[in-house]
Amino acid sequence: MIKIAIQKSGRLFDESIKLLKECGLSIDNGKGQLKAQVRNFPAEILYLRNSDIPFYVEQGIADLAIIGQNVVAEKEVQIEELLTLGFSKCRLSIATPRNTSYHSITDLQGKRIATSYPATLKQYLEKNKVDAAIHLINGSVEIAPSIGLADAICDLVSSGSTLFKNNLIENEVIFKSQAALYGNKDALDKKKTDVEQLVFRMSSVIRARQYKYILFNIPNKSIDAASAILPGLKSPTIVPLIEDDWSSLHSVIKNDDTWDIIDQLKQVGAQGILISDMSKIVV
Ligand code: ATP
Ligand code: MG
Numbered sequence: 001m002i003k004i005a006i007q008k009s010g011r012l013f014d015e016s017i018k019l020l021k022e023c024g025l026s027i028d029n030g031k032g033q034l035k036a037q038v039r040n041f042p043a044e045i046l047y048l049r050n051s052d053i054p055f056y057v058e059q060g061i062a063d064l065a066i067i068g069q070n071v072v073a074e075k076e077v078q079i080e081e082l083l084t085l086g087f088s089k090c091r092l093s094i095a096t097p098r099n100t101s102y103h104s105i106t107d108l109q110g111k112r113i114a115t116s117y118p119a120t121l122k123q124y125l126e127k128n129k130v131d132a133a134i135h136l137i138n139g140s141v142e143i144a145p146s147i148g149l150a151d152a153i154c155d156l157v158s159s160g161s162t163l164f165k166n167n168l169i170e171n172e173v174i175f176k177s178q179a180a181l182y183g184n185k186d187a188l189d190k191k192k193t194d195v196e197q198l199v200f201r202m203s204s205v206i207r208a209r210q211y212k213y214i215l216f217n218i219p220n221k222s223i224d225a226a227s228a229i230l231p232g233l234k235s236p237t238i239v240p241l242i243e244d245d246w247s248s249l250h251s252v253i254k255n256d257d258t259w260d261i262i263d264q265l266k267q268v269g270a271q272g273i274l275i276s277d278m279s280k281i282v283v
Helices: 013-022 050-059 069-075 118-127 161-165 185-190 192-209 220-229 255-267
Strands: 002-007 035-037 043-048 064-068 080-084 090-097 112-115 133-136 152-157 168-177 179-183 211-219 237-240 246-254 271-276
Touching: 002 013, 002 050, 002 192, 013 192, 043 050, 050 064, 050 069, 050 179, 064 069, 069 080, 069 118, 069 168, 069 179, 080 185, 080 192, 090 118, 112 118, 118 133, 118 168, 152 161, 152 168, 161 168, 179 185, 179 192, 185 192, 192 211, 211 220, 211 255, 220 246, 220 255, 246 255, 255 271
Parallel strands: 002 043, 002 064, 112 133, 112 152
Antiparallel strands: 035 043, 064 179, 080 179, 090 152, 090 168, 211 246, 211 271, 237 246
């Protein structure tokens, strides 16, 4: 039986549940619940506070957890990162008010910085030999400068719109984060079979999210030109069409390349281009 910790409510909750379900785990949604048995896999889901999860994994209360890399870095725990998950991307950044000048980190010497991430900030300041006062605030860090509580903040940023609304400029990115799967060291050993099975499923789902399936029709004389445009997992599959001198090509492409590839394929005569999502890629 593996115990998997996820955030009980907050930014990571929906994506964590979705990922576990796509891995075939049948779970009752956690709202208001503390734990839930998985009906079709030897696992139990623990719904916990984000900031508590790293300790629970370190102590072996949970065997696995889905959590932001930033939280693990902040708590300075000894747990294993098994897989990055591609969601909840954000960065921990230092920002200062728009109306103050900022040239480099040494401008923060002797200043007050408000943050919910004191350990990560302290490490960064020490590395840069800057001595500043760190003020721990647990929420709404971005208002600290405007109410006179701090000269700068260090907070999580994703789009930057919260900083913008509060007249703050992002000056230093000190840590880049995304959600990841972590494991307790002993559990990885003792519960190896179940853990490996879940990691295998999760990596197949995560990999599939990074790619699209593409298929299109192409005159036979242009197959080489079209194949050269497709940097798939392997070389494309070619299926002859009933219509003479035409074939259908199938391949897999990276999400980010989709529109570029469509444009290029049209130029070499591709027709009927279909792009679709995949739910798993097993390699
Ligand atoms: P708790 O569950 O203990 O209340 P929390 O208040 O830190 O934790 P959330 O605000 O839901 O929880 O954030 C959870 C995680 O989502 C963060 O630790 C971070 O990894 C990620 N995240 C992604 N983008 C952002 C963002 N713009 N602001 C804050 N967190 C973000
Ligand atoms: Mg919270």
